Amino acid sequence: MDENPACIITDPVPDHPLLKGRKEIGRGESTIVLEADTVDGQERVYKILSSPTDYAYYTAEDRPTGRHFPVVFADHGAVGRSSRGYPFHVVEVERLYPLPGAGEAAEVATKISTSYFDACMMWRNLAQDMGRIALHHLAVTPMGWADTVQQSLQALETFSDDYGALPDLIKADNLMMRKDGTLVFSDPVFME
Numbered sequence: 001m002d003e004n005p006a007c008i009i010t011d012p013v014p015d016h017p018l019l020k021g022r023k024e025i026g027r028g029e030s031t032i033v034l035e036a037d038t039v040d041g042q043e044r045v046y047k048i049l050s051s052p053t054d055y056a057y058y059t060a061e062d063r064p065t066g067r068h069f070p071v072v073f074a075d076h077g078a079v080g081r082s083s084r085g086y087p088f089h090v091v092e093v094e095r096l097y098p099l100p101g102a103g104e105a106a107e108v109a110t111k112i113s114t115s116y117f118d119a120c121m122m123w124r125n126l127a128q129d130m131g132r133i134a135l136h137h138l139a140v141t142p143m144g145w146a147d148t149v150q151q152s153l154q155a156l157e158t159f160s161d162d163y164g165a166l167p168d169l170i171k172a173d174n175l176m177m178r179k180d181g182t183l184v185f186s187d188p189v190f191m192e
Contacts, residue, residue, distance in 0.1 A: 009050060014080040014088050019046060028173060028187060030054055030084070036092055043095035043179075044073060050082035053165045053191040058091045062162070064155035067148045068185055070094055096176035096186050105183040108145055109175040112153075115143060116169040132160060135167040149183070156188055165189035 008027045013019055013034065022034035030051035036044040049055045057063055059075045076090040099106045119134030139153040160167050168174055168190055176186040 009082070009084075011050070011083050011088075014048065014090075016079040016090070018076055018090060019048070019079070022046065026173070029190065030082070030086075031187065035095075039073075044092055045095045046076075047091045047093055048079070049089045049091060050084055050086050051191050052086060053163060053189055054187065055089045055091070056163050057159065057165070057187075057189055058093065059089075060163075062159075064152065064159050064185075066152060066155065068152035068183055069155075070096065070184055070186060094178070096178060096184050098173070099175065099177055099183075103181060105177040105181050108149060108183050111143065111145065112138065112149075112175065113170050116167075120170075131167045132157075135160060135169070138169075152185060156185060160189055163189075165191065 007029050009030055009032060011032070013022075013024065013032055019034060022036070024032065024034055025045065026033040030049065031054060032048040034046045034048065036046045038044065047058065049058065058070065058072050071094040072091060073094070074092040076092060078087040079090050080088050082088050099109050115138055116134050119137040120130045123130040123133045135153065135157050139150070139157045142150070156167065159165065167188055169188055174185070174187045176184050178184060
């Protein structure tokens, strides 16, 4: 029986002075999230990234930015190597929160995820390219959400194409929100 069905990264937090004593608040397939200090009222986290795609999503000069993308405060560099063979990088970003069961951000996220899933099913015969085509469908089809959401989907599509990343708008923690209720694409891509 698979002891880690969700494929959550099992590596320990890297030994680094910046990370010592920090509370772990989450893990994903290639990410460990630790609490960081609040600076000028802005809550922050350290994302320990073991995927080159995730690292590019947070630090590349041409990464998607704007209202619906995470604010990045600092790239603290490499801090060892993950069991998957990639370097761990520590990036300091704004703290985001899970979507509540109701509200505008939750409704838009549900519509995005549902529409993305439906488009994936429509293009499933194209195997791994179905996600890119599904994202393209969302990026070019007016679906009644704000222009900023539409522009963010287009920016995400460009990033996915440029970096050979696969979009993932289905998993719950890939769409999160700020305390003010703004929807944020927190981890919407993964490596092929």
